[in-house]
Amino acid sequence: MLFKNITILDADLNRRDNMYVGIKGETIDYIDTVEPKEDYGDQYDGKGRLLMSGFFNSHAHTPMTLLRGYGENMSLQDWLTKRIFPFEDKLNGEAVYAGMLLGIAESLRFGIVSTTDMYYFGDEMAKAILESGVKNNLGRGVVNFSEDGDISDLQGFQETKHLFETYHNAGNGKLRVDISLHGEYTSNPKTALHLAEYMKSVGANMHVHVSETEFEQEECKKRHGMTPVQYLSRNGLFDTKATAAHCVWLEEEDFDILAEKGVTVASCPISNLKLASGVCNIPLLLKKGVNVAIGTDSVASNNSLNMIEEMKVFAIVNKGKQFNPTLITPKETIRAATFAGAKGQGRDDCGKLAVGFKADLVVMDLSQPNMHPVHDLATNLVYSASGSDVLLTMADGRILYQNGEYRTIDIEKTIYEAGKSTNRILGELK
Amino acid sequence: MLFKNITILDADLNRRDNMYVGIKGETIDYIDTVEPKEDYGDQYDGKGRLLMSGFFNSHAHTPMTLLRGYGENMSLQDWLTKRIFPFEDKLNGEAVYAGMLLGIAESLRFGIVSTTDMYYFGDEMAKAILESGVKNNLGRGVVNFSEDGDISDLQGFQETKHLFETYHNAGNGKLRVDISLHGEYTSNPKTALHLAEYMKSVGANMHVHVSETEFEQEECKKRHGMTPVQYLSRNGLFDTKATAAHCVWLEEEDFDILAEKGVTVASCPISNLKLASGVCNIPLLLKKGVNVAIGTDSVASNNSLNMIEEMKVFAIVNKGKQFNPTLITPKETIRAATFAGAKGQGRDDCGKLAVGFKADLVVMDLSQPNMHPVHDLATNLVYSASGSDVLLTMADGRILYQNGEYRTIDIEKTIYEAGKSTNRILGELK
Numbered sequence: 042m043l044f045k046n047i048t049i050l051d052a053d054l055n056r057r058d059n060m061y062v063g064i065k066g067e068t069i070d071y072i073d074t075v076e077p078k079e080d081y082g083d084q085y086d087g088k089g090r091l092l093m094s095g096f097f098n099s100h101a102h103t104p105m106t107l108l109r110g111y112g113e114n115m116s117l118q119d120w121l122t123k124r125i126f127p128f129e130d131k132l133n134g135e136a137v138y139a140g141m142l143l144g145i146a147e148s149l150r151f152g153i154v155s156t157t158d159m160y161y162f163g164d165e166m167a168k169a170i171l172e173s174g175v176k177n178n179l180g181r182g183v184v185n186f187s188e189d190g191d192i193s194d195l196q197g198f199q200e201t202k203h204l205f206e207t208y209h210n211a212g213n214g215k216l217r218v219d220i221s222l223h224g225e226y227t228s229n230p231k232t233a234l235h236l237a238e239y240m241k242s243v244g245a246n247m248h249v250h251v252s253e254t255e256f257e258q259e260e261c262k263k264r265h266g267m268t269p270v271q272y273l274s275r276n277g278l279f280d281t282k283a284t285a286a287h288c289v290w291l292e293e294e295d296f297d298i299l300a301e302k303g304v305t306v307a308s309c310p311i312s313n314l315k316l317a318s319g320v321c322n323i324p325l326l327l328k329k330g331v332n333v334a335i336g337t338d339s340v341a342s343n344n345s346l347n348m349i350e351e352m353k354v355f356a357i358v359n360k361g362k363q364f365n366p367t368l369i370t371p372k373e374t375i376r377a378a379t380f381a382g383a384k385g386q387g388r389d390d391c392g393k394l395a396v397g398f399k400a401d402l403v404v405m406d407l408s409q410p411n412m413h414p415v416h417d418l419a420t421n422l423v424y425s426a427s428g429s430d431v432l433l434t435m436a437d438g439r440i441l442y443q444n445g446e447y448r449t450i451d452i453e454k455t456i457y458e459a460g461k462s463t464n465r466i467l468g469e470l471k
Numbered sequence: 472m473l474f475k476n477i478t479i480l481d482a483d484l485n486r487r488d489n490m491y492v493g494i495k496g497e498t499i500d501y502i503d504t505v506e507p508k509e510d511y512g513d514q515y516d517g518k519g520r521l522l523m524s525g526f527f528n529s530h531a532h533t534p535m536t537l538l539r540g541y542g543e544n545m546s547l548q549d550w551l552t553k554r555i556f557p558f559e560d561k562l563n564g565e566a567v568y569a570g571m572l573l574g575i576a577e578s579l580r581f582g583i584v585s586t587t588d589m590y591y592f593g594d595e596m597a598k599a600i601l602e603s604g605v606k607n608n609l610g611r612g613v614v615n616f617s618e619d620g621d622i623s624d625l626q627g628f629q630e631t632k633h634l635f636e637t638y639h640n641a642g643n644g645k646l647r648v649d650i651s652l653h654g655e656y657t658s659n660p661k662t663a664l665h666l667a668e669y670m671k672s673v674g675a676n677m678h679v680h681v682s683e684t685e686f687e688q689e690e691c692k693k694r695h696g697m698t699p700v701q702y703l704s705r706n707g708l709f710d711t712k713a714t715a716a717h718c719v720w721l722e723e724e725d726f727d728i729l730a731e732k733g734v735t736v737a738s739c740p741i742s743n744l745k746l747a748s749g750v751c752n753i754p755l756l757l758k759k760g761v762n763v764a765i766g767t768d769s770v771a772s773n774n775s776l777n778m779i780e781e782m783k784v785f786a787i788v789n790k791g792k793q794f795n796p797t798l799i800t801p802k803e804t805i806r807a808a809t810f811a812g813a814k815g816q817g818r819d820d821c822g823k824l825a826v827g828f829k830a831d832l833v834v835m836d837l838s839q840p841n842m843h844p845v846h847d848l849a850t851n852l853v854y855s856a857s858g859s860d861v862l863l864t865m866a867d868g869r870i871l872y873q874n875g876e877y878r879t880i881d882i883e884k885t886i887y888e889a890g891k892s893t894n895r896i897l898g899e900l901k
Contacts, residue, residue: 318791410577415540
């Protein structure tokens with residue numbers, strides 16, 4: 042495929058107009074101002090359009106689309122115990138498969154090519170991932186509320202092992218399986234330690250919730266005499282490529298540990314505001330050299346998978362909180378939503394529009410009034426674009442979404458099935 | 472015109488499916504579940520779509536589209552003195568007309584039917600408003616940096632008077648002219664007093680910046696021994712239907728004054744975060760019974776006119792700041808973006824989908840994956856919709872925007888002219 046006369050945000054996120062970009066198989070093969078001699082097949086007229094890296098969603102629970110708007114304006118405790126947990130208790134594989142496909146469709150509409158996910162019914166999630174052709178780092182959060190630290194009997198660990206052995210690097214590497222400890226507060230030290238050992242023995246990534254709420258932070262310090270970051274680091278969870286979601290309540294030493302250990306922080310600014318958790322100190326993380334990425338968290342707490350919107354909130358919320366409008370630039374924001382996310386997923390050849398990188402791309406509409414004039418294209422993308430200005434989403438050189446059409450998902454059936462499962466669960470909860 | 476089989480958010484923002492809504496002239500004439508006997512003309516198939524009140528943008532400087540992304544990541548002082556003021560100094564009527572039309576097109580794309588505006592080159596703004604068929608409360612912010620309080624010689628006052636006498640209630644009332652004091656910190660007490668007298672003598676509304684930054688708040692208290700709200704109230708600026716933009720740094724008594732005086736607060740959450748001004752305490756304003764509306768502020772500080780996005784930030788930012796997820800419901804948010812805004816503009820027959828109200832309406836796409844499932848439609852609208860899910864925008868019963876097409880604006884020419892004026896100014900600034 043050849044994109045012609047298209048504007049791009051290049052590997053350094055600079056604007057270049059009237060470009061030719063050739064895709065060979067899964068890979069970006071050609072970027073230049075002159076037409077290539079090689080025949081790349083189908084041609085795409087890029088006039089008035091922007092080609093750039095697709096977005097990498099670094100923390101989500103995609104099947105929770107089914108709970109979109111189900112629990113609102115409630116305290117965290119009521120939200121969890123009266124809404125989320127009872128609903129989740131009624132989930133089955135069919136419901137998770139429908140919710141996952143619905144979330145993948147929404148992700149594609151908003152330009153997300155790859156997601157770091159944590160949920161259960163992993164077989165059905167994997168089925169939806171492989172069928173739809175997106176990329177995913179799939180994890181099954183391990184929890185252990187007992188005193189016993191042995192992980193071998195835990196359902197979460199058994200499922201994790203099954204997922205890793207069955208699906209890791211499936212779909213030509215598009216589907217990776219991460220090991221996931223749900224969090225410090227939902228497990229115990231032995232469980233953490235044993236899971237870290239397993240993770241290291243198989244060479245997998247880690248995905249874990251960290252310091253999302255003040256309560257979690259303070260209780261961890263009471264229980265263990267140290268912060269969640271310190272606790273997880275001591276127990277070996279960061280001795281691999283790790284993604285730490287949220288990181289709202291980090292304390293001084295935590296920033297250094299995350300930097301030293303090369304941990305990717307998946308900041309979820311909308312979810313953190315909406316659930317009243319707080320604001321992650323992104324500027325300090327960036328200053329310390331931490332790889333900062335962006336997550337939507339689940340649709341139950343966001344309530345969308347709109348990465349364009351998430352970028353805007355990511356870029357402005359620390360300006361507001363720290364009373365400093367110079368914090369976090371548009372380029373830092375786009376990097377967090379693309380390359381930093383890919384890197385956190387262990388996909389070092391993804392997240393940049395550069396020759397040799399995987400063709401995980403989006404085309405954005407630049408012809409709309411909200412994208413004019415263009416003093417700076419990266420700025421317009423972060424602050425002025427609308428989520429549904431995405432015209433095309435491609436993973437590994439394959440178009441999955443274009444102009445409202447899904448190439449690999451029967452969207453009407455998916456919406457119908459998601460509604461059916463939702464209604465079945467609501468009926469049972471009555 | 473007749474909308475058929477459409478889902479609506481009714482006057483109480485409750486969802487009703489399979490409705491018939493008939494428009495006669497400028498007015499909503501019929502709302503029922505059964506097909507009307509009367510012939511309303513053209514029929515619109517509403518399957519999978521939502522009909523609701525259009526949005527009322529309660530604080531903007533629409534022609535500043537030309538400065539979209541021009542000054543970024545700068546301190547407020549640098550932003551103003553190195554970017555905004557020099558650029559504005561080079562504006563002329565042609566540039567403001569192009570920027571205004573561009574901003575109106577963007578507003579229509581995001582469902583905004585009416586805007587409370589403050590800027591200059593008012594004749595050119597009025598021309599764009601009347602040509603495009605939108606509603607606007609137009610004001611020319613009066614400033615006076617001299618010691619002299621006499622307003623009769625001030626250019627801002629002369630222009631205000633000219634605008635009021637020439638355009639107030641033009642376009643069959645779609646264009647209203649408000650009197651506008653730019654703010655406490657850009658004028659003096661005599662100017663404020665005299666402008667209030669003029670405003671009362673002609674029976675006009677007031678539009679004024681209030682307590683946007685901490686610096687403004689503290690300096691006002693030093694200068695006058697009272698807060699900006701107290702100062703404006705004492706000088707008579709609130710002795711009419713007044714819109715107070717921002718209100719970030721309100722103090723205890725201020726909330727009561729705004730409630731007693733029936734002032735409309737136009738909260739601009741995105742601009743306030745992005746410029747690092749702070750967060751307006753909406754929950755307390757609502758508790759005190761203040762009419763709270765929503766403004767985008769200018770594109771120079773937002774950087775879009777996306778009311779769907781603005782609603783989401785409006786609804787979540789106080790949850791995050793006050794660590795309380797129960798604050799501000801989706802219905803309170805939609806009310807702020809519709810009826811409260813209309814009320815603040817003195818348009819009491821606007822902002823509700825109800826018989827007898829003006830047909831200022833938008834149609835939203837409900838068929839996309841991000842809008843499913845529907846546990847609560849108002850919640851999905853505020854948190855899950857994307858700005859460009861707006862399919863149709865109508866003011867006073869006239870379709871102005873539909874499926875990407877502008878009925879009253881030559882969009883390609885407008886984008887071209889806005890770019891041309893921008894480039895002319897940038898050239899002169901070099």
